[in-house]
Amino acid sequence: MRVDFTKMHGLGNDFVVLDARARELPAIDQDIARALADRRTGIGCDQLIVLEPSDTADFRMRIFNHDGGEVGACGNASRAVALLHGSPADVETAGGTIRVEPANDGASVDMGEPRFDWDAIPLAYGMDTAAMPVGWDGLDQPGAVNVGNPHVIFFVPDTDAVPLETLGPEIENDALFPERVNVNVATIESRTHIRLRVWERGAGLTRACGTGACATAVHAMRRGLVEREVRVTLPGGDLTIGWGEDNRITMTGPATESYRGSFDWSDFA
Incomplete structure (x- = not known):
């Protein structure tokens, strides 16, 4: 066939x-x-x-x-x-x-509503998902958000300085996350700009992760660190993330068709 x-x-x-x-x-x-x-x-x-x-x-x-x-x-x-x-x-x-x-050589996506309850992430046991009392080798007090899949977010002074290739798989497979987790390390550059790197569950280091950008932006907004619309810069480029008063997340950015085959x-x- x-x-x-x-x-x-x-x-x-x-x-x-x-x-x-x-x-x-x-x-x-x-x-x-x-x-x-x-x-x-x-x-x-x-x-x-x-x-x-x-x-x-x-x-x-x-x-x-x-x-x-x-x-x-x-x-x-x-x-x-x-x-x-x-x-x-x-x-x-x-x-x-x-x-x-x-839209404009890409698309806008209504990603739905974020979930913050510990059992919706899910976590192995209950805790405050806005400032989790856990840490791994210098990364501590992360937030957790489910935006269709589970994400844990760390705010750091310099996202590029974090050895995500080694810490990513350790955190992804920690027993705290029964369905594993996507690992985000982010630097707040301004009230409207975040830099982000992501270790993606089941895929590893990635040039871009749309749900990671959504989860990170919403967590930063929840903490009052940024405005309700921000630019998120990943190694592959920029996305615009908005979190509306209706509690829904909108993601806008490019997409490209490379080739077709069989x-x-x-x-x-």
Whole structure:
């Protein structure tokens, strides 16, 4: 069976998109997702994105990380899918329904409402998620936010000085986080600007993480450190994050289609 794909990226966070809305594909599991994502023997990507019909929205978006694990949200992929779809749409995800709208070589995405309760992150036990009484090798008192997937956020003097390649996997897999966690280290540059690096659960260091930008911005807003709309600079570029009075998060930024191709399903199944 020959299957078409579209390779896309948002600020360097790259995706293989399979469109199963009109043509049903064989069942997607962890093994085939991991095989397609492999950069040496597959197509190569941070996430595999599968579009499917939905009973509750215009279509459904499934998200598989580089390690094959399925997750609830991906902000950069949401912008890429908006660009691919070409018109405003309600999109069902495992983390909730989001609204996407193409705009200026990218997209604006209504990412929904953040969750702060410890059991919604989730954490292994109850604590204040605005200033958690925990730490790892100099990183301490983080905040935690769920924006469709779980994030922990540390504010530091210089995000580039943090050895995230070693601390990231340690924190991601700590027993405090029963579903693992995305790790964000951020520097507040001004009331309207944050610099951010992210260790992404199941993918590792990434050039950009849309949900990480949302979670970090909202946590900074919750702490009163920034205004309700900020520019978040990641290694791959900038996103604009707003948190409205209606409690919903809006993310705006670029997305790019890289190329299209096809593969034989049996080569990866």
